[in-house]
Structure formats: C-alpha cells, structure tokens
Amino acid sequence: MAEFGCNEHHQNEVINYMRFARSKRLLRLKTVDSCFEELKESRLAEETFTVDEVRDMLDGLHAVVRGEVEMELINTAHTNVLLLRQLFFQAEKYYLRLQADISELENRELLEQVAEFEKTDFKVSDKMNQDSGKAKLAPLNESGVSDLLNKEIAKLQQENDNLKAKLRTLESQAMNVLDEKTKAQRALKDLQKVQGDQQLTAHSKEISCLEDTVAALKEDYERTLTVSAASQKGLQENLVSAKHELLRVQEQLALAEKELDKKFQQTAAYRNMKEILSKKNEQIKDIRKRLHKFPLSDTSRANESPSPSPAAEREVALERRERK
Template sequence: MAEFGCNEHHQSEVINYMRFARSKRLLRLKTVDSCFEELKDSRLVEETFTVDEVRDMMDGLHAVVRGEVEMELINTAHTNVLLLRQLFSQAEKFYLRLQTDISELENREQLEQVAEFEKTDFKVSAKMNQDCSKPKLAPLNEGGVSELLNKEIAKLQEENDTLKAKLRTLESQAMNVLDEKTKAQRALKDLQKVQGDQQLTAQSKEISCLEDTVAALKEDYEHSLTVNAASQKDLQENLVSAKHELLRVQEQLALAEKELDKKFQQTAAYRNMKEILTKKNEQIKEIRKRLQRYEPNE
C-alpha cells in the first residue's frame, strides 16, 4: 500500500470517504447519462429538425444537466462541511484547535497524488476493508492530551486542597479573633460604666466595626473555596485592611489610656483600667503576629 502521508487508521478513514464520494459521483453521472438518453428517446424521433427545434432541445438539455451538476456540487460542499464538523467537534472535546490551509486544496501535485492513490491503492485497500466494522471517530493523539488533562486536574485538586486547609486555619484564627474582641468589648463596657467617659463609647463602636470587618473577612475566606486562584488577591487585601484597623484601634486605645491615666492616676479604678488595657495591647500584638503570617512582606 502506497504512503498517503498519514497513519494506517486515518488512511482507512480516507478510503471510506473516497468510496462514499465515488459512489455519489457515479450516481450523478448516471443521472446525467439518463438526461441524454431521455432526450434521444423523447425528442429525436424525426429525421430532420429546424434550427429553432435544435436550439430548444439543447437549451432544455443544458438546463437539466446544469441543474444536476449544480446540485451535486452543492451536495459535495455540504458533505465536506459535515465531515469537517465531525473532526472539529471531536478535537474540541480535547481542547484542540485544528487549522486548515485553503490554498493547499488547489495544490496540483497533491491532487495528482490523490488521483494516483485512488487508481492504485484505493481498490486494494477498499477490498481489504469491506469486512471491517465501521469504526468510531478516535481522538487525535489521545495519550498526550489525556496525560495533559490529568496533570492539570491533579494540579487543580492540589491547589483546592491547599485552599481548604488554609481556609480551616483562617477560620480558626478568625474565631479566636472574634472571641478576643468580644472579651475586649466587655472589658471596655465595664470600664465605661465605672468611668462614665464618652470616649469609651466611641472605642466600643470602633471595636464593633472591627468585629464586623473580621466577620466579613471570614465570609470572604469561605467564598474563596468556590472561586479560582484570583480570589487570593482579595483575601490579602482584606487582611491588610484588618491589619490597618487593628493598628488604628491600638493607637486610639493608647491615646485613651493616656487620657485616663491623667484622670485616674490616684484611683483604684485607674489601676484596674491600666491592667485591662495592658492585657488588651498584648492581645492585639498577638493578633498582629498571626495576621502577618498570611500576608507577603511589604
């Protein structure tokens, strides 16, 4: 069997298509022959014809033959489109993009090779494939594509597991932060009742806002499971925002501590308040260290 520029399986597919095209071509040629035979049997019954009669017969034959040829060309074009759609659909399942070179369809050398293949090897190959069952379309280079897809799936699965583990850790950290902030809020409320200071109310509001920010951060972490890797950027931005909030609260607490020191340096309430604020500063520093573990160095 002569080489046709493709493997044995694809060469067999080409032979099947050429067999189909040849059967359609022979059928259309028989139709054209029947047009001429019908003209001979129905119109050529007299010995002499006028010029107008001959012209009328030729025009009628021309219209019939032209219609048959045009129908065959249209059908051939549509058949080729269906064949291309099968190949493209199969390639798209494996994320392949096939390309065609229309200029090569008029390559005389390759057309002669196809004609030679049809004259010689086609008949032998067609006879060998008569008893073969009709195969289904097989993917091109299936092994390489499957291996690539498996690697990509494994990579995505690994990233997903990493995100899940990170989310569980961040959820635990967020819950700890909420517990610590709740304790801090209670301590500030108790201090507000003892001192009756208006500034402590503002500090309590800041703590409440910070708690809402941490809750929103937790919600963003949960949402990161269902989105792609791009959501990690939003997560880092939320962490930076929370860090800034903590720093601002720490600064305001320090100012409040100074003011309260001035007012209550000689009272027992002052000593209790200072002890609470000192404990609060240590908790905030610990929270800051925890948050710095999950953000890049600036």
C-alpha cells in the same frame, strides 16, 4: 498512503470517505446520462430539425444538466462541512484547535497523488476494509491523549494555585480595607456627634432669637390691626353722618326753592305782569283778525317798500315775547 504522512487508521478513514464520494459521483453521472437518454428518446424521433428546435432541445438539456451538477457540488460542499464538524468536535473534547490551509486544497501535486491512490491502492484497500463495516471516527491514541490530559491538568493546577495565592492576597487586602473602613466610620461618627452638638446649640440660639422676633412682629401686627380697625370704624361713622347731613341740607334747599316760587307767585308785581301779558295777547289776537279782513293786492305789495310797518314790528315783538 504513507506518502501523505497518515497512519493506517486515518488511511482507512480516507478510503471510506473516498468510497462515499465515488458512490455519490457515480449516482450523479447516471442522472446526467439519463437526461441525455431521455432527450434522445423523447425529442429525436424525427429525421430533420430546424435550428430553433435544436436550440430549444440544447437549452432544455443545458438547464437540466446544470441543475444536476449544481446540486452535486452543493451536496459535496455540505458533506465536507459535516465531515469537518465531526473532526472539530473530537478535537474540542481534548482541547485541541485544528487549522486548515485552504491554499493546499489546490495543490496539484497532492491532487495527483490522490488520483494515483484512487487508481491503484483504492482497490486493494477495498478488499481490506470489507469486514471493517461502518465505523465512526475514533479519538487519538491513548498515549497521546493521556499526555495531553496530564499537561492540561498540570496547567490547570498551576493556574488554580496562582488563583488561590491571589485570592489569599486579596482577602488580606480586603480585611485591611475593612479595618480601615471601620476606623474611619467610628471617627466619622464621633466627629458627626461633636458637630451635631455644636450645631444643635447654635440652632437652638437661632430658633430662640427667631421666636422672639416673630412674637414682636405678631404683637406689632395685632396693634396695627386694632388701630386700623378703630380708625376704619370712625371713618365709616363720619361718612354715614356726612351722608345724612347732606340729604337733610338737600331737602331743606328743595323746600326753600318751593317756598320762594310760591312767594314770588303771590307778589303784586307778578300778578300785574301776568295781567298785562294776557291783555297784550288779546290785543295781538284782535289785530291779527283785523289784518286778515283787509289783505293787500299783489301790485301794492310789489310797490311797497321792504321796510316793515310799525304795527308789524310790534306784532313780531309780541310774538317773540309770547314765545319767551
């Protein structure tokens, strides 16, 4: 397979993979053949079939064959992925990055060359590789590996030297920064100390002024409290004495009213008026009794004038006076 540009070792690996793929393909073809044979033996026992029966048999066969072909395609894709995984792992050990051109997988010329190789050279390669046994993928030749490793080591050493130089530069810069930081901290401490002394003096003056002000306000407040307490006490005493005086005056007024009523009742005019009123009441009662003995008739009442008699007027006046 020199026309593909592969060496003998890689050619043998390709032959091994093709042998594996051919065995899988033959096994799957046998499975498809068995599906057809099973259909012939189980369903084609009768001489005549209806259209529905034929359609049913074809649908069942189609489903079985489709499943087998799909399974084989999936299995082939997965095995190809595993093969690529092995190749990539070997390449990563030596810091290689492999690339695959997917468009070349549909190259007709290369596919025809593979088919021709499978027909002609494959049988010869089978005889040559019978004694080789099952071998794993081997790494690249030692000369190429050593060259790659030497190049990689030189590259890493160069990068290491560059990093060391950068580290020394950074260390010197860091030391300079630390010195500047130390100087700045010292200057800041000195400045804070000076400012602290000045601020302490100013704060002490302000505090003394505030203490004096607070003391004066406290004295004024205590004085005001004393005056207000004294005035409040005097007002309370005046209020109590005023209440006592008011009660005494009210009691005297009540006694004076009682004495006046008693004196008025003891006067002769009051007694005469009371006697006159009692006599008049007796007269009125006597007159009422007399009037009840002589009642007027209905006709005479109708013919009488609506104006009341003098006796009736007097009687009404007496009743009003008694009510009063």
